[in-house]
Amino acid sequence: MEEFAALIDALVYTRSRNEKLRLIAEYLQATPDPDRGWALAALSDGLDFPAVKSSTIRNLLKDRIDPVLWTLSRDFVGDTAETASLLWPAPDEPPSPPSVSETVELLSAMNRKSVTTELPKLLDRLDSSGRYALLKLATGGMRIGVSSRLAKTAFAQGFNVDVDEVEEYWHGLTPPYAELFAWAADGADPPDIENLPTFRPFMLAHPLEETVVDLEDYAAEWKWDGIRVQLVRAGGETRLYSRSGDDISATFPELLDVLPMNAVLDGELLVRGSTQGGEAGGAASFNALQQRLGRKTVSKKMLAEYPAFVRLYDVLLVEGEDLRPLPWEKRRGQLEALASRLPETHFDISSVVEATDFEHLSQIREGSREDAIEGLMLKRKDSPYIAGRRVGYWYKWKRDPLLVDCVLMYAQRGSGKRSSFFSDYTFGCWNGDPDKGAHLLPVGKAYSGFTDEELKKIDKHVRQNTINRFGPVRETEKKLVFEVAFDSVHESKRHKSGLAMRFPRIHRIRWDKPPHEADRIEALRALIAD
Amino acid sequence: MGAPFSWIKPEPHGIYIEPADCWVDPSRPVDHALVTHGHADHARGGHGRTVATPETLAIMELRYRTGAEDDAGQIPHKAMPVEYGETIRLKGGVDATYVPAGHVLGSAQILLEHAGERVVITGDYKRREDPTCPPFEVQQCDIFITEATFGLPVFCHPPIEEEMAKLLDRLRAHPDRCVLVGAYALGKAQRVIAELRAAGHKDPIYLHGAMEKMCRLYEEHGVDLGELLLVADYSKDDMRGAIVVCPPSALNDRWSRRLPDPITAMASGWMRVRQRARQRNVELPLVISDHADWGELTRTIKEVDAHENWITHGREDALLRWCQLHQRRARALALVGYDDEDD
Numbered sequence: 001m002e003e004f005a006a007l008i009d010a011l012v013y014t015r016s017r018n019e020k021l022r023l024i025a026e027y028l029q030a031t032p033d034p035d036r037g038w039a040l041a042a043l044s045d046g047l048d049f050p051a052v053k054s055s056t057i058r059n060l061l062k063d064r065i066d067p068v069l070w071t072l073s074r075d076f077v078g079d080t081a082e083t084a085s086l087l088w089p090a091p092d093e094p095p096s097p098p099s100v101s102e103t104v105e106l107l108s109a110m111n112r113k114s115v116t117t118e119l120p121k122l123l124d125r126l127d128s129s130g131r132y133a134l135l136k137l138a139t140g141g142m143r144i145g146v147s148s149r150l151a152k153t154a155f156a157q158g159f160n161v162d163v164d165e166v167e168e169y170w171h172g173l174t175p176p177y178a179e180l181f182a183w184a185a186d187g188a189d190p191p192d193i194e195n196l197p198t199f200r201p202f203m204l205a206h207p208l209e210e211t212v213v214d215l216e217d218y219a220a221e222w223k224w225d226g227i228r229v230q231l232v233r234a235g236g237e238t239r240l241y242s243r244s245g246d247d248i249s250a251t252f253p254e255l256l257d258v259l260p261m262n263a264v265l266d267g268e269l270l271v272r273g274s275t276q277g278g279e280a281g282g283a284a285s286f287n288a289l290q291q292r293l294g295r296k297t298v299s300k301k302m303l304a305e306y307p308a309f310v311r312l313y314d315v316l317l318v319e320g321e322d323l324r325p326l327p328w329e330k331r332r333g334q335l336e337a338l339a340s341r342l343p344e345t346h347f348d349i350s351s352v353v354e355a356t357d358f359e360h361l362s363q364i365r366e367g368s369r370e371d372a373i374e375g376l377m378l379k380r381k382d383s384p385y386i387a388g389r390r391v392g393y394w395y396k397w398k399r400d401p402l403l404v405d406c407v408l409m410y411a412q413r414g415s416g417k418r419s420s421f422f423s424d425y426t427f428g429c430w431n432g433d434p435d436k437g438a439h440l441l442p443v444g445k446a447y448s449g450f451t452d453e454e455l456k457k458i459d460k461h462v463r464q465n466t467i468n469r470f471g472p473v474r475e476t477e478k479k480l481v482f483e484v485a486f487d488s489v490h491e492s493k494r495h496k497s498g499l500a501m502r503f504p505r506i507h508r509i510r511w512d513k514p515p516h517e518a519d520r521i522e523a524l525r526a527l528i529a530d
Numbered sequence: 531m532g533a534p535f536s537w538i539k540p541e542p543h544g545i546y547i548e549p550a551d552c553w554v555d556p557s558r559p560v561d562h563a564l565v566t567h568g569h570a571d572h573a574r575g576g577h578g579r580t581v582a583t584p585e586t587l588a589i590m591e592l593r594y595r596t597g598a599e600d601d602a603g604q605i606p607h608k609a610m611p612v613e614y615g616e617t618i619r620l621k622g623g624v625d626a627t628y629v630p631a632g633h634v635l636g637s638a639q640i641l642l643e644h645a646g647e648r649v650v651i652t653g654d655y656k657r658r659e660d661p662t663c664p665p666f667e668v669q670q671c672d673i674f675i676t677e678a679t680f681g682l683p684v685f686c687h688p689p690i691e692e693e694m695a696k697l698l699d700r701l702r703a704h705p706d707r708c709v710l711v712g713a714y715a716l717g718k719a720q721r722v723i724a725e726l727r728a729a730g731h732k733d734p735i736y737l738h739g740a741m742e743k744m745c746r747l748y749e750e751h752g753v754d755l756g757e758l759l760l761v762a763d764y765s766k767d768d769m770r771g772a773i774v775v776c777p778p779s780a781l782n783d784r785w786s787r788r789l790p791d792p793i794t795a796m797a798s799g800w801m802r803v804r805q806r807a808r809q810r811n812v813e814l815p816l817v818i819s820d821h822a823d824w825g826e827l828t829r830t831i832k833e834v835d836a837h838e839n840w841i842t843h844g845r846e847d848a849l850l851r852w853c854q855l856h857q858r859r860a861r862a863l864a865l866v867g868y869d870d871e872d873d
Contacts, residue, residue, distance in 0.1 A: 009804075012804050012807075012808060013804075013807060013808070013812065013813045013814070013815065014813065015811055015813065065683065066851065066852075066855055068848075068851045069682075069683050069848055069851055069852070072682060072845065072847055072848045072851070073682050073683055073684045073848070076682055076684070076803075076845065077684055077803050077805070078805055079804075079805065082803070082804055082805070083684060086684040086686075086802070086803075087683055087684060132804075145808070417805065417808060417809065418809075419803070419805035419806070419809075420803075420805070420806065421809075
């Protein structure tokens with residue numbers, strides 16, 4: 001565990017990507033199995049120990065230190081694992097650190113009851129850095145500036161294999177990845193995933209921004225407002241994966257026995273309705289889909305009221321053949337042929353948007369808000385299907401955001417990179433004429449859209465204009481106006497204002513604008529789409 | 531004669547001593563100021579008369595040119611030096627005694643006595659040994675006005691020898707690079723240099739130009755800093771394998787491009803928190819502070835054992851809570867301009 005803790009600390013303080021790759025690669029080369037496999041899992045997708053949650057750690061600490069002092073410390077540090085590692089009382093005996101695999105074994109064996117006695121024993125065997133590494137590993141998500149992709153790239157570099165090949169096998173394997181190390185480090189045969197319903201990494205798009213493309217080379221499709229999914233059938237089993245590769249099959253059981261052949265399909269998950277677009281079948285708004293998301297079990301009523309289907313974008317594999325190296329045009333042909341063999345109840349195909357030129361396409365895009373569609377996708381006709389985001393192949397061209405002027409009401413400290421900065425903002429609109437005694441009602445929260453420099457300025461503003469403290473929340477003088485950009489606004493019972501924004505972010509900071517000139521609730525209400 | 535302690539008034543811009551009509555560490559210009567030490571959030575320019583230790587006055591003169599003559603050839607600012615342990619009588623029957631605070635060169639606590647009541651204002655302080663200034667002395671008093679910069683239990687400054695060893699190890703591991711240490715120009719920089727000397731590091735240490743005068747001032751006051759050279763006078767190759775000291779603001783500045791592939795270090799109590807180090811792009815965090823950590827703050831409150839504790843600038847909430855838990859009377863003062871997180 002000392003080597004792993006040293007690696008984590010070194011990674012925390014290293015800025016250079018190459019240096020991070022070198023640090024991880026060296027660790028993986030020097031560390032025996034299965035320790036390195038567990039470490040790789042911790043750095044990439046994260047490990048999951050159901051008995052150990054942030055709340056578990058919080059409770060352990062609150063038994064050992066005054067709860068108010070814990071909360072103040074946690075609020076300042078911005079990270080539960082780090083706060084706990086700093087506050088854990090030093091053990092009387094010198095630490096005898098466990099190996100990474102012993103740690104994993106002990107953590108896996110804990111249940112909700114035993115964790116309260118077993119986790120402290122483990123913490124007592126480590127120094128402050130070791131405790132930090134342990135708690136990070138135990139709660140998943142290291143948040144140390146190492147992405148899953150970076151960890152895999154380091155693995156590939158360390159053992160001189162191709163990272164795309166690593167990605168391909170990755171989702172068919174489980175930690176501690178013995179077969180992966182056997183293949184990459186010891187020259188064994190590559191892992192066999194052909195008969196497994198494994199997730200294949202998505203091809204992603206860059207925002208178009210100022211780029212103009214030639215429609216000779218690019219095809220346009222609608223960007224539907226659902227969730228991107230991958231439907232995979234292999235070895236007699238069908239699975240549905242979300243964009244991040246999470247298995248969401250259980251949430252959408254109606255899609256698990258409707259694919260008649262082995263295939264890997266890329267599409268948008270939607271529910272039947274009439275809001276989105278003019279295509280046959282029609283789709284409901286994202287709000288309707290949301291009723292179905294995140295459920296572990298689905299009632300018959302849900303299935304009947306919100307029937308799900310997949311609007312297909314692409315085909316990656318079909319009946320054992322890998323189509324990904326083919327140009328988009330060829331894959332599209334195969335997809336159209338394939339779609340005719342699929343049940344219409346659960347599949348349709350996302351049509352290609354025809355436009356005479358870019359100008360024409362731009363006009364079509366402007367109408368996408370009326371049709372409740374997120375925007376357009378532009379795909380290079382000769383693009384292969386490549387995992388990740390490659391420049392020049394696919395672009396997303398979302399409809400323009402809506403804008404509204406709101407007043408900052410509350411602020412909270414951020415975590416991770418923004419720990420200790422007041423970076424999470426709740427803002428409101430007026431419920432009437434502010435010059436005649438109207439009040440601000442909260443309409444949303446945002447924590448993005450500003451630069452680091454702007455963050456420092458807002459942070460200072462919050463510190464200097466605090467009028468009230470509610471635990472970690474600061475109420476500020478109502479005088480700073482944010483121009484907030486958001487994708488759409490819906491009715492919601494969650495907020496006092498009865499409204500909820502989608503994807504709100506700070507568009508501009510209006511240091512110049514007096515707060516009574518900010519928008520009223522009615523203005524926002526008029527923008528409701530469904 | 532008013533209610534007990536009514537003669538001492540915490541105001542947003544400093545602590546006002548009414549019978550003497552003077553302020554302690556005011557954050558705006560006043561006629562008559564008592565200053566604890568030379569840091570900018572305590573010592574400001576523009577006062578009519580300043581009472582402080584000779585070292586603090588020298589620092590203020592360097593920083594604010596308080597010794598400058600006006601058009602009429604007069605020096606408008608009156609500097610009134612007080613030695614450690616010396617008591618001066620102010621107007622209205624208030625006595626002020628300057629006592630070492632162990633924070634930086636010249637730093638003092640101010641003990642105020644009036645009508646049989648004793649108040650100590652610590653300014654900033656620490657309880658660790660520091661080769662650049664005499665150690666903090668505990669003074670019995672009725673009201674103890676303490677700082678709380680590192681007033682959270684997560685702050686525990688490790689022994690400085692450990693941090694020096696970390697720095698020197700890294701330096702030896704990269705003989706072709708330099709270690710660039712960001713350190714506050716007054717106090718921290720000189721303490722780090724003096725501690726490096728104490729750890730046996732005899733090589734020349736290179737300085738950012740903004741550090742030079744303050745280091746000379748320390749040397750004039752008897753603090754030996756060894757051989758110091760200016761970065762501006764040397765080439766990249768000269769500085770390979772050397773330690774370079776600069777103000778924190780220069781760490782990620784274009785200035786540092788003239789250095790040989792610097793390893794960015796920062797000497798600050800905030801470095802105890804990983805994300806703080808990351809926010810400043812620090813590769814080698816050195817947890818070194820001139821402020822009391824949580825253990826020192828709470829220990830000092832216990833040792834001073836005042837009737838009442840007033841807590842200023844920093845994380846007052848947590849220290850206030852600690853006082854409650856330990857049945858000690860305490861209140862937080864909301865002073866403006868003391869939320870200095872740069873140390």
